[in-house]
Amino acid sequence: MLAIGVDIENLNNFPDYSTGDERRFFQDNYTKNEIDYCLKNQNPQLSFMSLFSVKESIIKADNSYMGKKLNNIEIKFDDMGKPFFGDFSISISHCGNICVTVAVIS
Numbered sequence: 321m322l323a324i325g326v327d328i329e330n331l332n333n334f335p336d337y338s339t340g341d342e343r344r345f346f347q348d349n350y351t352k353n354e355i356d357y358c359l360k361n362q363n364p365q366l367s368f369m370s371l372f373s374v375k376e377s378i379i380k381a382d383n384s385y386m387g388k389k390l391n392n393i394e395i396k397f398d399d400m401g402k403p404f405f406g407d408f409s410i411s412i413s414h415c416g417n418i419c420v421t422v423a424v425i426s
Contacts, residue, residue: 322424322425325380327421329376338365348389349389353394354394357397379393382408
C-alpha cells in the first residue's frame with residue numbers, strides 16, 4: 321500500500337533556536353545529531369523548520385508515529401545531502417519563508 325504525507329510550514333510561525341527561549345521545544349523534537357546538523361547550516365532556523373515539516377509528513381504517511389515525540393524520528397542525510405528516514409522517500413522544498421515536505425512509503 322502506498323502512503324503519502326505532506327506538510328507546509330511558515331518560518332514566521334516557527335521558534336528561533338538562537339533566542340534560547342524555546343530550547344525545550346528543540347530538545348523534544350530533534351535529536352542531538354539533527355541539532356548539530358541544523359546549527360552548521362547557513363540558516364539554522366530554516367533547517368530546523370524543514371526537519372520538523374518532514375517529520376510531520378512522515379507521521380501523516382504512517383500514523384504509527386503519531387503520539388511519539390518527534391525526536392524519535394531522526395532524519396539523516398546521505399553524502400549528497402539528500403534526507404532519508406527508513407523506507408521513506410523524502411522531498412523538502414523552500415520558497416521564501418515557506419517549506420513544503422513530502423514523505424512517501426510503499
